[in-house]
Amino acid sequence: MQTIKEVAKMAGVGLGTVSRVLNDSGYVKESTRQKVLAAVEALHYVPNDVARNLRHQSTRFVGLIIPTIWHPFFSKLAYFIEQELYLYDYKMLLCNSEQALDKELRYFEMLQKSQVAGIIMISYNDFPEPQSDLPIVTIDRIISPRFLHVSADNRHGGELAAEALVQRGCRKLLFLGSASPVPTEVDKRREGFVRKARELGVSCTVYEETVLLKQELSVIQNFLAQDIPFDGALTSSDLFAAALIKALGDKGQTCPDDFQVIGFDGIQDNPYFKPILATIRQPVEKMARRSVELLLDKINNQAAGEDTIIDIEFFAGETVKPIV
Amino acid sequence: MQTIKEVAKMAGVGLGTVSRVLNDSGYVKESTRQKVLAAVEALHYVPNDVARNLRHQSTRFVGLIIPTIWHPFFSKLAYFIEQELYLYDYKMLLCNSEQALDKELRYFEMLQKSQVAGIIMISYNDFPEPQSDLPIVTIDRIISPRFLHVSADNRHGGELAAEALVQRGCRKLLFLGSASPVPTEVDKRREGFVRKARELGVSCTVYEETVLLKQELSVIQNFLAQDIPFDGALTSSDLFAAALIKALGDKGQTCPDDFQVIGFDGIQDNPYFKPILATIRQPVEKMARRSVELLLDKINNQAAGEDTIIDIEFFAGETVKPIV
């Protein structure tokens, strides 16, 4: 491999001079600059960031720990995070934790050893306080006051859903979905929904189970076995909404005529597949960009911006009726 | 930050001894081992991989360059690649190229500077031969004989689709989708399809435009404007299939009664959304694992395995009729 040494020798200059040319720092005569650049070109020299990082005692790596990239919500988030990091010349290390705490911890350690500049993390586990003071942003869940945090306004999302359903004639509301063993933003969706339902004077049932991703159907089956009546539902995610509609459809009930459903997240981004879910859309792009902004602020200034709650919106789709 | 030096001082031993303990290499007395480990614990020492990498002249980073993680095919692929890399203690740097050559090149350079051990790449551009001999695996397209390569058996996929449609009564076949400016595996899908159609004695039209991702609808509109008759279509991707069904649905034609459609890729992985596309399923997981296997072989042994074509299967879904 070619190093700065070979470049220096070929150009007939000292090591420092090559470095100065490469980094545009300090004085260097134009003619020597040209000699050095010519040598760089001729030798196909590529700077070694490992050495540079060691000397600088820092890297431009950022770790992203998410449950799984194989889920449209997280993949969209990761897309925008990477895009934003790229603008600032940071590189993204992707870590799929499978929602398992031990994997999250192992990844965390791995990232620390790699001297990442910071970490963006989505964890729904009881993540322990780390020793280090590595800059960390959590999305969708407050883990520690020492971490920065970005979320959508989930409580408001719950309220919007309750309002939308009641406006459309529903009187027996249902919140259906999965709960985490620890407090999360999903709780706020439920809280906002239940509170608004009470405020509007309609009944509201909550059915939750603690399950991992992709377990939607089994939760739905358990719920249906209980024969709880409802005419409008908010689910904890879009996939639950779709699964509910599917399960009831198999029993001959149609949406939105027999029941109305609103999902949460907004993962459908093309209009080709049915049903087009009514949903509370998370502002994924804004969340991603804000997370990066907060993280880089912290990395560069130590004085970081504030935790951020980003507004959310209701999208009517086809699984609710028109307003009466 | 704590270094091996502080650990050595605290444990009252030399630098080399600490290193030997940490790496389980060479001789070290049990009692000193304990002293060192105690110091590591007490100081919350975390090894610095940057320094280690510099000394070893290698890293355990692998770059993944894909058009966009915000697309289910690539996100699924990335998921399995990361999972497999994790088993071997490699970390994945994710790069979204947006299918733009300049971004691919900039990422390539970035990864080189970071001294990645290898790169897995999906590019549909005219990617130039690099100078370096960095281990590289390309998926879904042969770019250079110097790169290793993994694909699905796309030609066979095209054949399977033609057979399936003809078996189901189609006589006027259509291949519809996007083409790249360079030869890709999509060409093989078309070739297999057209060849099998001819073999079976049915007519076959090809309609292709060169577009980026997410442009499906405009291609479909242009195609429909030409009023080309067909009764069975294979599209270059699932999204094209869904868009075609949607567009014709808006015109009052229903699938599979008025026309049958088979997509390509197999991106639907839950049964909640309609239509459930008939499709040629790419063996994404196998492709991912094989790519990693090939890459690591090359990294570790230089003597690498062979380019791999992985078999593909037809999934009937709901957008084709039962066999007549």
Add this chain to the structure above:
DNA sequence: AATTTTATTGAAATTGTTTCCAAATGAATT
């Protein structure tokens, strides 16, 4: 012409680790 300032350069020190080498210790063998 002497002095100051600015421009230009190479050499040396530094970053945190691994690994080689020499020295020292201890045990086993002659």
Add this chain to the structure above:
DNA sequence: AATTCATTTGGAAACAATTTCAATAAAATT
């Protein structure tokens, strides 16, 4: 008691860059 051999250890060199420092050269000012 002398020699061999296996353990155990600390120190130095190396990895590829950056940055400080001092030295020199050139230009500008007195």
